[in-house]
Amino acid sequence: MCPKIKVVLAKNSKESAVFSPLMADETHFQITGLHQQHSVDLCRMTCSCRKWDLTGIPCAHTVCAIWCKQENPEAYEHRFYSVVKYKQCYSRSIMPINGPSLWPECQLTLSLPPIYKEKVGRPAKLRRRQPDEVPASRQSKLKGVKRxxxxxxxxxxxxxxxxxxxxxxxxxxxxxxxxxxxxxxxxxxxxxxxxxxx
Incomplete structure (x- = not known):
């Protein structure tokens, strides 16, 4: 396997120590944690948290189930993370391309930005943050002396x-x-x- 994938798998293996597996049959497991519970299917290579489905790397719940079977978690990684597939990916040549000055002119109309309409009310000072971003701390503003x-x-x-x-x-x-x-x-x-x- 590639080195970066091994680092991710080692991290998932460390996080799997807090879970306890319960075997239903040879391929189905119920993984119970402190505040969560997931089901793992080793035959279909799926987990209810969907991390294994999206990345192809066994998640912490899957590693716990694999250890219950006393097998190696690297055997359940996707084959495209292997060094052989990595070398096959870059085996062909990347052909050179011309600079922007030699590109053909596009005959399509340029897409314009939408018309801005000024909103009613006082404008917001802080931008909208993404759900995974850390909220802005209110301690950065200086407070006046309490009278x-x-x-x-x-x-x-x-x-x-x-x-x-x-x-x-x-x-x-x-x-x-x-x-x-x-x-x-x-x-x-x-x-x-x-x-x-x-």
């Missing part, structure tokens, strides 16, 4: 002047203009008057 509100009435933290219980209990829902000016430091005290006369 801890301080009440002007009681001086406590975690609430403001509107939601203060002392203000509601005293009936002063709206603070007067004089209190606001004193909080801002706009009303001059006698010391400020003396400083002005100096």
């Amino acid at each position: 801890n509100n301080k009440c002007r009435t009681c001086g406590g933290f975690g609430h403001n002047q509107r939601s203060c219980n002392i203000t509601k209990a005293s009936g002063l829902d709206k603070p007067t203009q004089e209190n606001n000016e004193m909080d801002r430091g706009q009303i001059q005290t006698p010391q400020n008057y003396n400083d002005g006369y100096r």
Whole structure:
């Protein structure tokens, strides 16, 4: 077999250690794992996970069934993965071709891209990701400093002047203009008057 196919088969053999086989007959097996269960048919060379059908390389479930029969998993690989078939594939010559400047001109009309229509609403900032892609992490954005509100009435933290219980209990829902000016430091005290006369 080719070296890369051997690496894939070794990986599948390592993953097959977590499965346990249950023999139905000489060719049919039920492979049970931690959270999955598959059926393998060694005669038809099929597995319910369909990896063996698509690639031709025994999957982890198939390797578990082959080991139950005490056989070599390489015997169940597709014959096109052998070195002999690989050499036959490239035995013929690949003929040279001319560059694009010598290609004949095409008489067909050029295919144009579809007309773009602007969609309604705010455009999305992130692109649509494929199902097998890793989702974008939201930790990449910088977060602002968390503010801890301080009440002007009681001086406590975690609430403001509107939601203060002392203000509601005293009936002063709206603070007067004089209190606001004193909080801002706009009303001059006698010391400020003396400083002005100096």
